[in-house]
Every structure is written in C-alpha cells, then in structure tokens.
Amino acid sequence: MTVSKLIFTPLSYTGWGSLKHLVPETMKYKPGKILIVTDPVLVSLGIVSRVIDPLEQKGISVTIYADIVPEPPLETGEKLVQFTREGHFDMVIGIGGGSALDLAKLAAVLAGHEGNVASYLNLTGTNQITKKGLPKILIPTTSGTGSEVTNIAVLSLESTKDVVTHDYLLADAAIVDAELTVSLPAKVTAATGVDALTHAIEAYVSVNANPATDGLALQAIRLISSAIRTAVLDGSSRQARIDMSYGSYIAGLAFFNAGVAGVHALAYPLGGQFHLAHGDSNAVLLPYVMGYIRESCEKRMVDIFIALGGDIANLSEDEASRKCVQELKQLVRDVGIPNTIAEFGIPEAALPKLTEDGVKQKRLLNRSPLPLGKEDIYAIYNAAYHGRLIEPQANTSAK
CATH class of the missing domain: 1.20.1090.10 (Dehydroquinate synthase-like - alpha domain)
Incomplete structure (x- = not known):
C-alpha cells in the first residue's frame, strides 16, 4: 500500500467573522513590532485597517508594506526581504490575495537567512532554508490561491515562474474569513x-x-x-x-x-x-x-x-x-x-x-x-x- 505524507497548517480559523480571532492569536507571540504585508488596494478600501486598528489598540507597533504587485517579480521579493531584515520585526501578518500571502511567507522566513531570494529558488537556487523565521499569520481576501495553507511562495522571472518552498513557509495560523471577500470585483x-x-x-x-x-x-x-x-x-x-x-x-x-x-x-x-x-x-x-x-x-x-x-x-x-x-x-x-x-x-x-x-x-x-x-x-x-x-x-x- 502506498504511504502518503499529509501536512496541514498548525491552526486555522474559518467561517464568517473569524477575523475576531486575530488579536488573541497574535498576542500569543507577545510581539512589539509587526510587519503587515498587503495589497495597496486593500489599504485604500479600509480592509487593512480592520487588522491594524485592534493591534494598535493593544500597544503594538504596526508597519504596513504595500509595495507589491500581482504576480510579483523576483525583485519585489528581494526588496521586501531586505526591508524585513532591516526592520527587526517580531511577526509578519499577510493579508490579501496569493501574491501578498506568498510574499509575507517569504519575508518571515528569509529575514532570518543570509543571501538573496534568488539563491533559494527551486529551479536554480543552491541555498537551503534552515530556520523557521518569524511567526506569521496569513489572512486571505480572495477565494482562490490557497496560499494560507501551503508552503510555497511563487515569484515571476523573466519568462516563467519559480518558487521558494519549505515547510517553514507554512503559516503559524490562517484566518479564512469570507466576509473579507465581499468587496472582491x-x-x-x-x-x-x-x-x-x-x-x-x-x-x-x-x-x-x-x-x-x-x-x-x-x-x-x-x-x-x-x-x-x-x-x-x-x-x-x-x-x-x-x-x-x-x-x-x-x-x-x-x-x-x-x-x-x-x-x-x-x-x-x-x-x-x-x-x-x-x-x-x-x-x-x-x-x-x-x-x-x-x-x-x-x-x-x-x-x-x-x-x-x-x-x-x-x-x-x-x-x-x-x-x-x-x-x-x-x-x-x-x-x-x-x-x-x-x-x-x-x-x-x-x-x-x-x-x-x-x-x-x-x-x-x-x-x-x-x-x-x-x-x-x-x-x-x-x-x-x-x-x-x-x-x-x-x-x-x-x-
């Protein structure tokens, strides 16, 4: 009989209104400084404020990084990882579609590693991921990519795509709240x-x-x-x-x-x-x-x-x-x-x-x-x- 290996994100909250679990879940890690990786459109729509406001009310310093685009190129990942390394954050929260969530995973893990992102790519990289990195919570605002429960971050190259993949990229917690998808075009x-x-x-x-x-x-x-x-x-x-x-x-x-x-x-x-x-x-x-x-x-x-x-x-x-x-x-x-x-x-x-x-x-x-x-x-x-x-x-x- 074939043996199958099954891996699941350690913790998931699902259902309408499940975003209410964000603050209690975040406080388990007692972070002083959090990086929010998100889409600029979600910032303008006020969706990101639903994440930031209750965290700031707890006295947590929150920094928004929204310099991302759909189908993010390798250069975007490189910039974000460098920003995360220099910021000395305690936690990363990704909110958005697959691009934002993939980049959040990348930032949380590779911030604690040396070398550029390219050296960790599946097809051409030679470096190995050896550290879990920062705690990360992933919150999808689309119903599509499943990035909140996978160990993969996808990046666009010159003519194709490649991935960084390791079980350390798995979220510490995923919050899948359908209410956040209502404004999706x-x-x-x-x-x-x-x-x-x-x-x-x-x-x-x-x-x-x-x-x-x-x-x-x-x-x-x-x-x-x-x-x-x-x-x-x-x-x-x-x-x-x-x-x-x-x-x-x-x-x-x-x-x-x-x-x-x-x-x-x-x-x-x-x-x-x-x-x-x-x-x-x-x-x-x-x-x-x-x-x-x-x-x-x-x-x-x-x-x-x-x-x-x-x-x-x-x-x-x-x-x-x-x-x-x-x-x-x-x-x-x-x-x-x-x-x-x-x-x-x-x-x-x-x-x-x-x-x-x-x-x-x-x-x-x-x-x-x-x-x-x-x-x-x-x-x-x-x-x-x-x-x-x-x-x-x-x-x-x-x-």
Missing part, C-alpha cells in the same frame, strides 16, 4: 475562483492523490462549482462567498498534499512571459489540459463531472468524462473568462517559447497522470490558442 472573483477549482481538480487526478486528499478535492469542487456563478454575478451573496471561501481553503489543503500538475505547469509561462494573472492562466488552460489527459484518468473525470453537478445517467465513462471537459469549458465561459489564449492578446508565434518554458516545470509535470513531453505541451498550447479540444495523437511523446 467580479473579474477577480472569477479568476481566483477558477484557480481554486483547478487546484481541486488537479489534486484529484494527481499521481500523488490519496483518500484524504480525494475527499477534500471533491468537496471543494462541489462547493466552488455550485457557488462561483452566483459569487461573480452577485458578490454580496453571503452564502456564495462562504462556499467559495471554504472551497478555496479545502482545495488548498488538497493540492498542497497531492500537488497540481499540467495546468499549472503551462500556466506559469503565460504569467511569466505575458504577465497574465495566475487565475486567468489556469482558467483558460484548464479544459484543454484536462481534455488532453482525459483518457489517462477517465474514471476520476467522471467523479469530477458528478461533483460539478453533472448527470451521468445512461452515459458511459467515456461519454461522461467528455462531458466533464465540456462543462469545465462552459464554466470558464460563464464566469466571463476567455476560452482561448488568443483572446488575451497572446500571439501564435509565442507558442514555441511557451512550450520551451513549460517543459522546464518538472516539479509540476511529474504529477500528471499522463506524461507530458514537449510535443504534448505544444499541442495543448496550440489547442488553447485555437479553441479546439484535442487528445494525444499516436506520434506524440505521450504515446
């Missing part, structure tokens, strides 16, 4: 929501999937697929926001332990080369990757179709798995995300370079139930460019 709700759905789907078909992650992944698919259209159309819907929040959270638990694969591997170059938002990159590629690998995980695709609300009565496994792919493509379209990479302004001439960088993502590709080589990756990008669902041909490297 429809476009961001859609992109981050499909990102979370992709986490769950890829975790379920991953070669590292196990019964524990399967349960989490399928429930995440149920919650997200039933709520995402409402959340996009009516962001004030409390139940839709709660379902999306829980769905994103447990999808994060699923993919952190089972891993993501081909969709994310091909999404990284889109973000790196064209600065396409990570959620949009995953969304536009999702049906094409899943359609391409369908036969390698047909029974699991049927399970996913059922979790999406599909009716398999009188359908064969082949038919149901094909309907699953069509449903994914329709869902992406329904929430307003383009179904082709051409619609994002990406030229066909870019496909070879995208393929070249996609092949490098071995950490992710190794989890795919269907091995994806260079020809396969090019075929998927080409399909996503032209909007045609395809399956492997006899002359591809997958056969």
Whole structure:
C-alpha cells in the first residue's frame, strides 16, 4: 500500500467573522513590532485597517508594506526581504490575495537567512532554508490561491515562474474569513475562483492523490462549482462567498498534499512571459489540459463531472468524462473568462517559447497522470490558442 505524507497548517480559523480571532492569536507571540504585508488596494478600501486598528489598540507597533504587485517579480521579493531584515520585526501578518500571502511567507522566513531570494529558488537556487523565521499569520481576501495553507511562495522571472518552498513557509495560523471577500470585483472573483477549482481538480487526478486528499478535492469542487456563478454575478451573496471561501481553503489543503500538475505547469509561462494573472492562466488552460489527459484518468473525470453537478445517467465513462471537459469549458465561459489564449492578446508565434518554458516545470509535470513531453505541451498550447479540444495523437511523446 502506498504511504502518503499529509501536512496541514498548525491552526486555522474559518467561517464568517473569524477575523475576531486575530488579536488573541497574535498576542500569543507577545510581539512589539509587526510587519503587515498587503495589497495597496486593500489599504485604500479600509480592509487593512480592520487588522491594524485592534493591534494598535493593544500597544503594538504596526508597519504596513504595500509595495507589491500581482504576480510579483523576483525583485519585489528581494526588496521586501531586505526591508524585513532591516526592520527587526517580531511577526509578519499577510493579508490579501496569493501574491501578498506568498510574499509575507517569504519575508518571515528569509529575514532570518543570509543571501538573496534568488539563491533559494527551486529551479536554480543552491541555498537551503534552515530556520523557521518569524511567526506569521496569513489572512486571505480572495477565494482562490490557497496560499494560507501551503508552503510555497511563487515569484515571476523573466519568462516563467519559480518558487521558494519549505515547510517553514507554512503559516503559524490562517484566518479564512469570507466576509473579507465581499468587496472582491467580479473579474477577480472569477479568476481566483477558477484557480481554486483547478487546484481541486488537479489534486484529484494527481499521481500523488490519496483518500484524504480525494475527499477534500471533491468537496471543494462541489462547493466552488455550485457557488462561483452566483459569487461573480452577485458578490454580496453571503452564502456564495462562504462556499467559495471554504472551497478555496479545502482545495488548498488538497493540492498542497497531492500537488497540481499540467495546468499549472503551462500556466506559469503565460504569467511569466505575458504577465497574465495566475487565475486567468489556469482558467483558460484548464479544459484543454484536462481534455488532453482525459483518457489517462477517465474514471476520476467522471467523479469530477458528478461533483460539478453533472448527470451521468445512461452515459458511459467515456461519454461522461467528455462531458466533464465540456462543462469545465462552459464554466470558464460563464464566469466571463476567455476560452482561448488568443483572446488575451497572446500571439501564435509565442507558442514555441511557451512550450520551451513549460517543459522546464518538472516539479509540476511529474504529477500528471499522463506524461507530458514537449510535443504534448505544444499541442495543448496550440489547442488553447485555437479553441479546439484535442487528445494525444499516436506520434506524440505521450504515446
């Protein structure tokens, strides 16, 4: 029997209004000086003040660092880590989407290490993380990345992305309060929501999937697929926001332990080369990757179709798995995300370079139930460019 290793964030508070646990949780560490890593938009919206005000009332000195951007480049991480080292903080709190949370993790851990951030990157770094660093609390304001429960910080490079990863990057506490997502714009709700759905789907078909992650992944698919259209159309819907929040959270638990694969591997170059938002990159590629690998995980695709609300009565496994792919493509379209990479302004001439960088993502590709080589990756990008669902041909490297 295969042995599975399961890792979870030490402590999580979830549910509407769970932000009330921030101060008691923070006071356990008796910090005198806290660094808040966040998005400038959240500062302007007043959401960050909901974190800062009760902390300052306890006499804690709080410094806001909001010099971050979506899909943060390596240089942004380098600047933040240096700022944290020079500030001599006692704790880091990250509040925002995946970019803010990833950077908060990076700052908390690498502030206690020597060398630049680049030397700790997965693909090219040579330094090892050896210290836990500062205590950190992570508070997501989107329902998408699952960063609050993972040990990964993603950074954009010149033409692709890379990660810093170690269990020391895990939050000491995560606070997942759906109330903080109500002001999220429809476009961001859609992109981050499909990102979370992709986490769950890829975790379920991953070669590292196990019964524990399967349960989490399928429930995440149920919650997200039933709520995402409402959340996009009516962001004030409390139940839709709660379902999306829980769905994103447990999808994060699923993919952190089972891993993501081909969709994310091909999404990284889109973000790196064209600065396409990570959620949009995953969304536009999702049906094409899943359609391409369908036969390698047909029974699991049927399970996913059922979790999406599909009716398999009188359908064969082949038919149901094909309907699953069509449903994914329709869902992406329904929430307003383009179904082709051409619609994002990406030229066909870019496909070879995208393929070249996609092949490098071995950490992710190794989890795919269907091995994806260079020809396969090019075929998927080409399909996503032209909007045609395809399956492997006899002359591809997958056969």
